[in-house]
Amino acid sequence: MGKMEMKHLFWILYVCLFVSVVVEVLIHLSPHFHSHAAFVWQEIPGFSAVYGFVGCILIIVVSKTLGHHWLQKEEDYYEKH
Amino acid sequence: MIEWLHPGFIYIFGALLIPFLKGKWQKAYLLLLPILAFIDLQYMSTGVFWRIPFLDYELVFGRVDKLSLVFAYIFVIASFCMTIYALHVNRSGEHVAAFLYVGSTLGVVFSGDLFTLSIFCEIMAIASMFLIGFRGTKAAYQAGLRYIMVHLLAGACLLGGIIMYVQATGSIAFNVIGLNNFGSYFILTGFLINAAVPPLHAWLADAYPEATITGAVFLTAFTTKSAIYVLIRGFPGVEILIWLGAIMAVYGVIFAVLENDIRRLLAYHIISQVGYMVCGVGIGTMMALDGAAAHAFCHILYKALLFMGAGAIIEVTGRSKFTELGGLYKYMPITFWLYMIGAFSISGFPLFNGFVSKTMIVESAAVVHMPIIWLLLEGASIGTFLHTGLKVPYLAWFSRKEPACEAREPPKNMLVAMGITAFLCTLLGVYPQILYRMLPYPVEYAPYAAGHVIGMSQLLLFTFVGFWLLRGMLHGTPTITLDTDWFYRIGTKKFIWFCQKPLMTFANSVNNGVMKIASSFVWFSRNPTAATNIMVNSVAFVVLRPFNPVYKRYAQNIDELKKTYPGEPVQRVAVGTGVLLTLVFLAFYLTIYLIYA
Structure with a gap:
């Protein structure tokens, strides 16, 4: 993909990020809105966005730490041991 | 007119003809079998x-209901796409193994009793092993083993469990098994191994990446999803499955971060996705069970597509490690976009099939109000x-400006297979009613x-930001990741070392000790009186050693006795001594007799 295409894709992404949160806020504000939420946090607009971001970083950091200190070994580990 | 034809038998008996056909005829025949099976299902x-x-x-080969049909349909459809993907492979044996594998899976799906079930499970295990072994590398051979x-351990668990279960209930019918007796725990364990539930999952991430490109x-x-079918039918609402499933979903994800091998990463995501299904079975409401079946249906399609994409890269570059790949978009754009459809599907993007099935399971966790499970699955x-x-x-x-190596688009049949699978993924995403009607x-x-x-959109879009x-x-880093297979890969080596070294040393010392005692008895029995004499003299020698002048006499005496030992076989004693000994024994016996009689 060319650089221009990448830039376009990123613009689309920014718009999507923005729209997804705004739409949720608007839905929550609308007078016809009835909450179907099973959990408290589902009432908070933008919860999924925050969870997605934090979850992503947590998964990377936690598993990289686990791997670095414990689970990752050189490729011929099983031949050597 | 035949009342019913087993679609699994179309594959199993059909497979026997494959080696006798060559070239185009063989290819046509390979495509014909799944089509025949599909028509069979239609009627x-x-x-x-x-x-x-x-x-x-009574053995039951054909129990047909909605649950077995939905699984049979997806197995047949998937096998059609996969056969197209494998059409360029010339080795007949690989096709035979694949068709036996598919056929036996259908056997599992339609079996109405536990014996038939376990037999088809065994065929499945053996046939699939060949798909790994045909890769021909040493690593593949060992992984296959x-x-x-x-x-085989899973099969043994299953068969043992079935025998106990039949003993307890008196029936071999395969319906809801539950966890009512001891045998059912073994049956469950057998299928937890097949479904790759941690800590019994390591075989999957160990073996699949070593298989042939088309075999993988x-x-x-088939193996994991047939296990899900059995769990849905046999163990719905078994509570432990909820937790096992949710942990499994996260476990696969965490290990996938560390992987450097493209297919091993995807294999960990099979474990993760099957976790959703296991969790759905555990929740056990109608919606959750439907969700598990639907997710198995969708998962088979998108996971096949992802493995096809990864396989295409390995096919043309011969490389599978992230550290050796990169920049391939220049050469393989079509493969990339087809792969991405699979990736969007597995991630559960709206308009792709993962979304319509995964959310069903997640939603049913919300309906029964399980916040932690919900958070884990999300x-x-x-x-x-x-x-x-x-x-x-x-x-x-x-990731690289210049491609890491030369590449091109894979053979046409591979692209066509990926295209069809990608179409089905999107079709089900856009029009999920087709799937829902089958549940x-x-x-x-x-x-x-x-x-x-x-x-879902927020969750995934903001994941991108984090990424x-x-x-x-x-x-990628050039490393491998330890998993629970460590216990049997290193554990068995350690066990054999333990047997050969410490255990053998101990055994030898015991052996030597016993032999010494035995030989001293032999020595003693050659001439008990002379031996006693030597022993008495030896004791006296040690005891009298401090009193210097006397002990030398004993030393000489012992030397002499040892030299002549055993000497005369019997040392004669006076007759009186013999009589005396006899009398002593008699008196002893009499005393004992009088005391206890």
């Missing part, structure tokens, strides 16, 4: 067929998109409610 009505009396029991060992695509679909979705949707494409197709229980579920769509910030941390 199938629900009911129970092919009951065969066996000893005091470990694979079959684990599955077959492997992704969290696993983040990881799924992070790896299959972002890390794999980024590291394989981009075993009547459930009203609207995947495209605004809340679901917005929630982009930390993408530097995600580069």
Whole structure:
């Protein structure tokens, strides 16, 4: 993909990020809105966005730490041991 | 007119003809078999067929209901796509193994009793082992061996469990088993191994990445999903499965971060996705069970597509490690976009099939109000998109300015297979009613409610933001990751070392000790009186040693005695001594007798 295409894709992404949160806020504000939420946090607009971001970083950091200190070994580990 | 024809038998007996056909005829024949099976399914009505009396029991080869049909359909459809993907392979044996594998899986799906079930499970395990072994490398051979060992263990668990279960209940019918008696725990364990539930999962990530390129695509679909079928039918609502499933979903995701091998990463995502299904079975409501069946249906399609994409890269570059890949978009754009459809599907993007099935399970966790399970499953979705949707494409197709190696698009049949599978993934995503109508229980579920769509979109889009910030941390490293297979790969080596070294040393010392005692008895019995004499003199020698002048006499005496030992066989004593000894023994006996009589 060319650089221009990448830039376009990123613009689309920014718009999507923005729209997804705004739409949720608007839905929550609308007078016809009835909450179907099973959990408290589902009432908070933008919860999924925050969870997605934090979850992503947590998964990377936690598993990289686990791997670095414990689970990752050189490729011929099983031949050597 | 035949009342019912087993579609599994079309594959199993059809496979026997494959080696006799060559070239185009063979290819046409390979495609014909799944089509025949599909037509067979079309004309199938629900009911129970092919009951065969066996000893005091009745074997049932054809129990047809909505649950078995939905699994049979997806197995047949998937096998058609996979066969197209494998059409360029000339080795007949590989096709035979694949068809036996598919056929036996259908055997599992339609079996109405536990014996038939266990027999088809065994055939499945053995046939699939060949798909690994045909790769021909040493690593593949060893992985295949470990694979079959684990599955034979699963088979043994299953058969043992079945025997106990039949003893307890008196029936071999395969219906809801539950956890009512001891045998059912063994049956469950057998299928937890087949479903790759941690800590019994390591065989999957160990063996699948070593299989042949086309064989691995077959492997992704059948073993784990047939186990899910059995769990849905036999163990719905077993509570422990909820937790096992949710942990499994996250476990696969965490290990996928560390992987450097493209197919091993995807294999960990099979474990993760099957976790959703196991969790759904555990929740056990109608919606959750439908969700598990639907997710198995969708998963088979998108996971096959992902493995096809990864296989295409390995086919043309011969490389499978992220550290050796990158920048391939220049050469393989079509493969990239087809792969991305699979990636969007597994991540559960709206309009792709993962979305319509995964959200069903997550939603049913919300309906029965299980907040932690809900958070774990949503969290696993983040990881799924992070790896299959972002890390794999980024590291394989981009990440380098110049391509890591020469490449081209894969053979046409591979692209066609990927195209069809990608079409089905999107079709089910856009028009989920096709799938929902096939599900075993009547459930009203609207995947495209605004809340679901917005929630999922936010979750995945912001995952991308996190990924982009930390993408530097995600580069592959030339390492392997230890998993529970460590216990049997290193554990068995350690065990054998233990047997050979400490255990053998101990055994030898015991042996030597016993031999010494035995030989001293032999020595003693050659001439007991002389031996006693030597022993008495030796004791006296030691005791009298401090009183210097006397002990030398004993030393000489012992030397002499030892030299002449055993000497005269018997040392004669006076007759009186013998009589005296006899009298002493008699008196002793009399005393004992008088005391106790």
